[in-house]
Amino acid sequence: MSDPRPLREPTFLVLTALGSGPMHGYGIIKAVDEMSDGRVVLRAGTLYGALERLESQGYVAFDGEGSEGGPSRRYYRLTKEGSNLLADEAERLASNARLAFDRLGIESA
C-alpha cells in the first residue's frame, strides 16, 4: 500500500486539507487554493482522480453524504493510514528544509 516515492504537491495539499476533518470536493479545492495562496489550482477532474486513487489505496475514506442547505455532497475523511502518510511526508519535507537552512547558515523559524 505504501509508495516510497514523495507525494506530489497537489496530493500533499489534498491530504493536508482533510487533516482538519471531513470535507467535500468543492471545499477541498477551495482549501487547497487558500493554503497555497492560489499557487495550486485543482481542477475537479484532477481532484476526483486523486481522491479515487487515495481511496483505493486506503488513505482516504468516504464519510457519507451531507448538505449545508444546498444539494447533497459526498464527504471524504483521512484514514489512520492517510494521517500516517501525511505525517511521514511532512516530516520528510521538514527534515529536508532543516538541512537546507543548516547548509545556508539560516536559522529556521
Added chain:
Amino acid sequence: MSAYEHAVAWVTERLEGVDPSYRRDVELTTRELTARSGLRARFLELFALVALALRLRSRARTGDRREQIWHQGAYIGSVVLVLALAAGAWASAERTAEALMLIGAAGLTASVVLGMRGNRLAAALLAAAGGAAHIGADASAVGSGAFATACIAAVAGLIAGTPPRASGRVTALAIGASSLAGLPLAVAGAGDAAVVAGTLTVVASLVLLALGWFDPRLAAAATALIFTRLLATGLDELGQALAVLSRDGGGLLLVRWALMSTGVVVAWLATNRSIRRTSRL
C-alpha cells in the same frame, strides 16, 4: 442548461466504476467551480474531466493489471489497424471499381464493426478474408506486401488480444462507416491503399499516444500500431536503405526506419509510464 453544462453532464455520465453519487458530485463541483469562469477555464475543466473519465474507464476495465492493459491495447490497436486498412481498401476500390476490391473493402469494414462489438473471431476471419480479396484483386500493386503484412498483424492482434467491453451497435456502425473516409482521400489523389492506410495509421498512433497519457490501454494500442507499421514497411525499408547507403550514401530511408524504431520504443515507454501514473499519489 448551457452547451458547456450539457458537455459536463455528458462526460460525468460516462465515468465508469463509480457510484451515481460520485458522478453527481463531480458534475456539481465542476459546475460550481466554473459558474463565473471564462471560456479557457471551462475548456480546461472539461479537459480534466475527460482525462478522469479515461483513467477511470481504464481502471474499471482492466483493474490496472499490466497484462490486461497490454492485451486490450493490442486488441484496440488491431481494430484501428483494420479501420485504416479498410479506408485504404475503399480508396483503391474507388479508383478501380473492381468487384473483388469492393468485396475486400466491405469485408474489412465489417471486421471493424464486429471487432467493436467484441466478436473477435468473426472480426479476425473477415479481416483475413477482406485483406485476401483486396490483395487478390491486384497483387502487383505498389505496397501490396506491406498491406498483406499489416493484415496478418491485425488478424494476430484480434486473436491474441482481449476485447474491451463491447461497443453499442450504433457506435460500432458509425466507426465502421468512418472507414469510408478512404473514398474522399482517393478522390483527392491521396495515393494507393498502402499509402492511405499507412498515413491513417500514423495519425491514429499519434492520437492514441496522446490519449494514452490518461488511458494506458490506448498507449499500448499506439505501440502495437507503430510496431505493425515498422513490421509492414520498416524491415523492407531497412534492407533497401542499407543497399542504397552502400551504393550512393543516400540515407533518407535509413532515417525513416530509425524514426519508426524510435517510435516503437517511445510508445512502449509511454505505456509503461502511463501504467505507473495510474497509481502514483
